[in-house]
Amino acid sequence: MIRCRTLETPLQVEFSSGEHTGVCDATPDKGGQGQGFRPHELLEAALGSCTSMIITMYAKNHGIALTGVGVSVTLDRSEPGITAFDCAITLSGDLTDEERQRLLRAARACPVRKTLSAKLIFREKGEVG
Template sequence: MMVCHGLKKPLQVAFGNGSFTGVCDATTDKGGAGEGFRPHELLEAALGSCLVMVMTKYAAAHGLPLAWATVTVTLDRSDPDVAAYGCEVSLEGNLTNAQRQKILRAARVCPVRRTLGCRTVVTESVRR
């Protein structure tokens, strides 16, 4: 669960899970101060982080020589009805092509990727 609350600067929001915190903000051209992650950047970070974790875990479980994985995620919202996530993956280590393909296949079951592919339902309740 994440708790989000507005800060004194317009459009700045602090968020946290009880152990870690961060700041979200809009860019200056949108009325924010540009001093934090934009909301859509947090979506990109969630997907990229999950992909790296899944690939790293898979490689370790199968004894594959993955030194590290890097994922660059770009969200394209140019079509208002489609959220298109482009993921550029870099796998470092002494890997064969077959090992790279296995790691990439494992990434397809990334929980965040699967969640983003689901129908989304948002419910709201108001607390006083």
Template sequence: MIKVSKAADGKLKQQIVCGPNTFYSDEPESVGGDNQGPAPHDLLDAALGSCTALTLTLVARRKGFALTDVRVEVDHEKAADGSHLMHRRIELVGELTGEQREYLLGIANKCPVHKTLSGKIDIDTALI
């Protein structure tokens, strides 16, 4: 479970507790924050990027591919209708064949966060 609360410092800064890890989210100064952490949409981009890299690394290890690193860049743009387009670029580092590279590209779309973002999402909200 993730727990979010107002951080002790900052105008909009939020403390995020995830198990034993604590980190922060904020907004840029241009929208009233102090820019002391990534904005929420940046965290969403980071979730997709890190899940992609982890998934490809694990699959390459299991297959015995000579993958030494995965570098992922993610950004997004918001359309006038409110929809979002995420751009993901993947760099596979290592002595890989063309076939292995294509295989891993297909696996990228099977990472759990990609599948979540591509599917139907329902959010149950309640006051506590």
């Protein structure tokens, strides 16, 4: 569970898992200070991080000589009613073309990608204490 609470600086929000903490903020043109991640950047980070992790785990489990993964994610909401995540993956290591293809296929198994691809519903729980 992530808990969020507003901070004194307008539009800044602290989020915490109980173990780790971060700050979310709006850009100055939206009334924030730009001193933290924007909410949509957190979605991009979740997808990119999970993709990197799943590729790394797959490589380790299959003895593939992967030395690094880079993932860039951009959220595109320019078309009404459509949300697109544009992902670019860079793989490092002495990899064959077949291994690269296997790793890119493994990326599709990312649990965050599966979550974002599923039908979403939002349940309002009222005030939390």
